[in-house]
Amino acid sequence: MNIDESAKLLRTLRTAKGMTQRELAERLHVLPKTVSKWETGNGFPDVALIAPLAEALGVSAEALLGVKTEENAKEAGNMKRSKIYRCPACGNVIFQTGKAEAECCGQSLAPLRANDADEGHCAQFAKTDGEYYVAFGHEMTKAHSIEFVACLTDDSAFVKKLYPEQDASCRVPIFRRGKYYCFCNLHGLFRIK
Ligand SMILES: [Fe+2]
Numbered sequence: 783m784n785i786d787e788s789a790k791l792l793r794t795l796r797t798a799k800g801m802t803q804r805e806l807a808e809r810l811h812v813l814p815k816t817v818s819k820w821e822t823g824n825g826f827p828d829v830a831l832i833a834p835l836a837e838a839l840g841v842s843a844e845a846l847l848g849v850k851t852e853e854n855a856k857e858a859g860n861m862k863r864s865k866i867y868r869c870p871a872c873g874n875v876i877f878q879t880g881k882a883e884a885e886c887c888g889q890s891l892a893p894l895r896a897n898d899a900d901e902g903h904c905a906q907f908a909k910t911d912g913e914y915y916v917a918f919g920h921e922m923t924k925a926h927s928i929e930f931v932a933c934l935t936d937d938s939a940f941v942k943k944l945y946p947e948q949d950a951s952c953r954v955p956i957f958r959r960g961k962y963y964c965f966c967n968l969h970g971l972f973r974i975k
């Protein structure tokens with residue numbers, strides 16, 4: 783999608799939601815002139831804003847990026863029911879809806895099964911600057927660490943990678959009806975909110 787098509791799509795989606803540029807800007811914690819810039823073809827939204835922008839406009843991130851996924855989406859249903867895969871060879875994280883084989887590094891992958899977070903993998907959520915600050919009381923060694931935090935909503939998927947020897951915390955978007963997960967490289971996937 784080129785910048786003019788993107789601008790037109792954003793304006794169309796926003797007006798269809800009955801939102802003003804100011805309302806959308808406030809929701810995304812940007813200036814109204816930033817939204818105006820996007821809608822007049824003078825800039826693309828920052829990649830970090832794609833997921834919250836898509837949620838605000840009630841579409842998938844793929845739809846916002848111009849990927850023709852509507853037919854697939856109908857079959858695949860709700861992103862919140864996506865399967866999460868992780869490649870044990872390279873650590874790649876894959877979200878998948880509907881029926882399809884997931885493959886990475888030459889091997890097929892089985893979906894991760896999420897358990898409710900136990901004491902060692904639960905997280906504290908604090909709202910700060912329009913985001914969640916998520917903190918774990920979990921070690922962050924190479925052998926045992928939280929590898930990523932993921933969030934699934936009805937129409938979007940978000941993943942934040944964490945790295946050994948860094949803090950066991952990160953910031954993630956606030957999705958009101960999102961399901962939040964963390965993945966421990968030793969103990970697997972946990973539902974944390
Ligand atoms: Fe763990």
